[in-house]
Amino acid sequence: MPAEPRYARAVDVVGEVQNESGGDGVEVVVLRGEHDLGTVPMVREAFEAAAGGDQALVVDLSPTTFVDSSILGAVLEARRLATEENRGFAVACDGAAEPVRRVLEVTGLAEELPVHPTREAALSALAATPG
Numbered sequence: 001m002p003a004e005p006r007y008a009r010a011v012d013v014v015g016e017v018q019n020e021s022g023g024d025g026v027e028v029v030v031l032r033g034e035h036d037l038g039t040v041p042m043v044r045e046a047f048e049a050a051a052g053g054d055q056a057l058v059v060d061l062s063p064t065t066f067v068d069s070s071i072l073g074a075v076l077e078a079r080r081l082a083t084e085e086n087r088g089f090a091v092a093c094d095g096a097a098e099p100v101r102r103v104l105e106v107t108g109l110a111e112e113l114p115v116h117p118t119r120e121a122a123l124s125a126l127a128a129t130p131g
Helices: 040-050 071-086 097-109 119-130
Strands: 016-021 026-033 058-059 064-068 089-092
Touching: 016 040, 016 119, 026 040, 026 119, 040 064, 040 071, 058 071, 058 119, 064 097, 071 089, 089 119, 097 119
Parallel strands: 026 058, 026 064, 058 089
Antiparallel strands: 016 026
């Protein structure tokens, strides 16, 4: 009789997503806690809600403790849509989110995305961007 599959662990990844006004035509989507395939639907929903107007988008990963590739894919999709719609886009990820920052660096996304060390820096960069 074949052995039953074994799993290293069963984990519920819990994260919160919140849309906030960044002021001056900017919507901020804040991801708190851990995010993976289980939370990607609510992350995408928050990005879609932020895209409802012509506002720029800041994705604040500073309070995020974990992301997987599905979340990175959602961030890249949000950036693609913002670019196609000629809206600004930036990511904030401070030192407190070191595991997340490391994922961005290892994947090369820290260079590809406009990643800023604070939300304020991301907002300032968008304010300085013409258009």
